[in-house]
Amino acid sequence: xxxxxxxxxxxxxxxxxxxxxxxxxxxxxxxxxxxxxxxxxxxxxxxxxxxxxxxxxxxxxxxxxxxxxxxxxxxxxxxxxxxxxxxxxxxxxxxxxxxxxxxxxxxxxxxxxxxxxxxxxxxxxxxxxxxxxxxxxxxxxxxxxxxxxxxxxxxxxxxxxxxxxxxxxxxxxxxxxxxxxxxxxxxxxxxxxxxxxxxxxxxxxxxxxxxxxxxxxxxxxxxxxxxxxxxxxxxx
Numbered sequence: 001x002x003x004x005x006x007x008x009x010x011x012x013x014x015x016x017x018x019x020x021x022x023x024x025x026x027x028x029x030x031x032x033x034x035x036x037x038x039x040x041x042x043x044x045x046x047x048x049x050x051x052x053x054x055x056x057x058x059x060x061x062x063x064x065x066x067x068x069x070x071x072x073x074x075x076x077x078x079x080x081x082x083x084x085x086x087x088x089x090x091x092x093x094x095x096x097x098x099x100x101x102x103x104x105x106x107x108x109x110x111x112x113x114x115x116x117x118x119x120x121x122x123x124x125x126x127x128x129x130x131x132x133x134x135x136x137x138x139x140x141x142x143x144x145x146x147x148x149x150x151x152x153x154x155x156x157x158x159x160x161x162x163x164x165x166x167x168x169x170x171x172x173x174x175x176x177x178x179x180x181x182x183x184x185x186x187x188x189x190x191x192x193x194x195x196x197x198x199x200x201x202x203x204x205x206x207x208x209x210x211x212x213x214x215x216x217x218x219x220x221x222x223x224x225x226x227x228x229x230x231x232x233x234x235x236x
Contacts, residue, residue, distance in 0.1 A: 011047040012040060022048040029199075035061050062195050098178045106174060113171035116164055129153070 007016045011025065026045040028036070036057050037043045102110075115121055132153050136144040146152035 008048045010050040010053060011042070011044065012036070012049055012053040015050070017048070017050045022050045023054065025049055028054070032057055032061055035064070058199065062199075095178070098181060102174075106170070109167045109170045110174070113168050116168070129157075
């Protein structure tokens, strides 16, 4: 039978947690421990802290860093702090999220813009214009419905251009909005990565210092043992 995992008490929330849900307080970096001590003066390095409370204080420290560097936190940075606190992923497919919010008219405008900017449209439209000119120049030479200089054709072309221009502008505006959204998500991901790397560096530095102190303690114990052995040999 498998042994049950021992429960320990988180010294922040005072709740019983499993050992895989907490970390020893001595592994918490000193800058983060200072923030915890301000909220909990009875903080001790011999206890434990649960992951949820640790993430809360991590987000608080990141917020303090951003406020000290920038003075004010934007909505984008607030979302990054929330993701750090709740361990959420920020990376996402911007195209899918943006296209999901489009209306039927906006989707139709994008399709028309895509078609109007293709060689298929140019060839078909050019063929229609040439056919129009040919019919009114040769086929209906006696009674053309749009004689030279093709005033009706100019009117049709003007109407097409007048309708096509705002549709293209609508599509370009959405592309600009999509680019801004993509840049915003890139900034969020980069900011979170930078903060995570900074926290990782601090944690590694803290672990190295902690291990160094332990090695010094072990070395002192070894020196004491060697001195005791030396004294015993001299007595004999």
